[in-house]
Amino acid sequence: MASGPLAGVRILDLTHVWAGPLATRILADLGADVLKVEAPMGRGPKVFPGVPLGGFVGGAASAEPWNVNAVFVKLMRNKQSLAIDLKTEDGRTIFLKLVSISDVVIENFSARAMANLGLDYPNLREANTKIIHVAMPGYGLNGPYSGRVAFGPTVEPMSGLTAAMGYGPDEPRATAMAMPDPSSAVSATAAVLTALRLRESTGEGRLVEMSLHESAVSYAGPWLVDTQFGIEPERIGNRHPQMAPHGMYACLGEDNWLAIGCRNDRDYQALCEVGKLDVDSSWPLSERMAQRERLDEAISNWTRTQPHETVTAQLIDAQVPVGKVLDTAGMLANPQSIHRDFFVPLEQGTPMPGNPIKMSSISNSDWTPCPKLGEDNWPVLHDWLGYDEPTVNELFEKGIIVDEPPR
Structure with missing residues (x-):
């Protein structure tokens, strides 16, 4: 695992897709002890119906395609994996025991998911008064949109960005890459560090609530200010409103x-x-x-x-x-990135973006690749919680924990 300034901070990572996993990858790169608590089917089925977005690390599906899904793998370095069914009573009990010895729980489920699991902040706080719960649903935990299904490409247009992009008044364009996700990841990283710093003075944990939508709106450019002063923004493509050429x-x-x-x-x-x-x-x-x-x-x-x-x-x-x-090949061959060793060939020789934060106490020399599904079930349950081998084996037999998708 990575060493760094966040060594000793234990984070339970329930995130999925991009925004949450990128936030926890940043924290893991900085030395936090991040445990990915993932659902048995969280990486997909045993047999993939086709090639996933981004393909497979190494170029082929291998005998365990769920462990080489490139989009998932690139966000999982420096983490450990506990594959457990939180919808069971045993799974929930184990998770709350982990909460009692952890610093942060972070998730980007829908607004109602944690409550439905009996794992919302009041329940987490009952297990550990110092726990920090970072919730980052699409539209926050309250409000008329809080119950909506949120997805980066549909949240982005509601941030105002799409209205500002395009080559003319009748052609709004989206980025096609869900910009709210990475912007939310950076905000979530700052939120975790801020809550940890505050806990040092208060001794108390807290609920930290975020919104994919609001994180995107916070990145709005001058068009937001212009509109408030009665200036209608123009869609001008690659041109600039105050520079030419x-x-x-x-x-x-x-x-x-x-x-x-x-x-x-x-x-x-x-x-x-x-x-x-x-x-x-x-x-x-x-x-x-x-x-x-x-x-x-x-x-x-x-x-x-x-x-x-x-x-x-x-x-x-x-x-x-x-x-x-630059296209992707151009980025990898770019002499500036090569000189600074930015891309790290950690996953079967496949270069992955490194950590843009460079300082003397941070290095990629001790980074670890994406763990296999459930690879750390035993060390976490035994070393962290004191479970013995028969107990862990029973959890395997009951399907509470897994090391491969059940179907």
């Missing part, structure tokens, strides 16, 4: 694109000089905004005749902001 431009070759943005007159003049653009380099911002189509055409006429490496080098020398539009 600003956009994506094709270079020589197939699917080679650069992002170029001019922050001020100096950037614009330098771009005109480097690209020998057929426009007036003395245009002020007001004229550039009015001439955006002409500017885009002039830049494209230059970039599409040049390799992207040439354009990038010239603009970097001129100190004009520029960046290559």
Whole structure:
């Protein structure tokens, strides 16, 4: 397991999909002792009906496809796995015993799920007055939307982001990647650390309530402020409301694109000089905004005749902001990421995003890969709770704990 500044903090992780598991992965990377408490069918069936989103780690399903689902695996490093049925009385009893010796319970179920299991905050607090329960349902624990089924791609449009994206007034666009999930993960990480810090002074745990929706809204940009002052935001695609030129431009070759943005007159003049653009380099911002189509055409006429490496080098020398539009292969081969050892080939040699937080007390040298389903059933039940071998075997026989999907 990872060592780090959160060593000694024990977290019971009931999360699923993306938002919650990313939050607990960040905490695990920082040294927290994270126990993934997962349902027997939480990783899918014994026989997958097809290739899951993201495929399989290693490129093939293997004899245990549930253990190599890439999207799941990439969020599970540095964690332990207890596969247990919390819908049974024995499972609930075991979980509450774990709560009594833990610091944090975090989950992103629907607003009513924990109460239905008899594991809502009052029950958790009865087991441990110092427990911190972080609940992060789609729309919070109360309000007219709290009972709704929440899913990142449907929550995102309600955050205002989709209304701000697109290439025209009749074409709103979503990110297609559920941005509320990672934004909620970062907020949840901060929430855990804040509650732990507060507990140091009060000695008490507490319920920390979050909302996938509100986490996304908190990332709203200037369009939110504009609307409140009566300014109707425009959907302008890759352009910028206060900069010009600003956009994506094709270079020589197939699917080679650069992002170029001019922050001020100096950037614009330098771009005109480097690209020998057929426009007036003395245009002020007001004229550039009015001439955006002409500017885009002039830049494209230059970039599409040049390799992207040439354009990038010239603009970097001129100190004009520029960046290559990278696909996944490009990200993995990017020299900046390689130099900083950002991607970690922890899972069967498959590179996974590392920890963006770099400091002397944090390293990936002791990271551990995703555990198999229920891999830590015995050490957790024996070492943490003192269960003997016959008791653990009985739990296996009754299907309370598992090390493979039951069907």
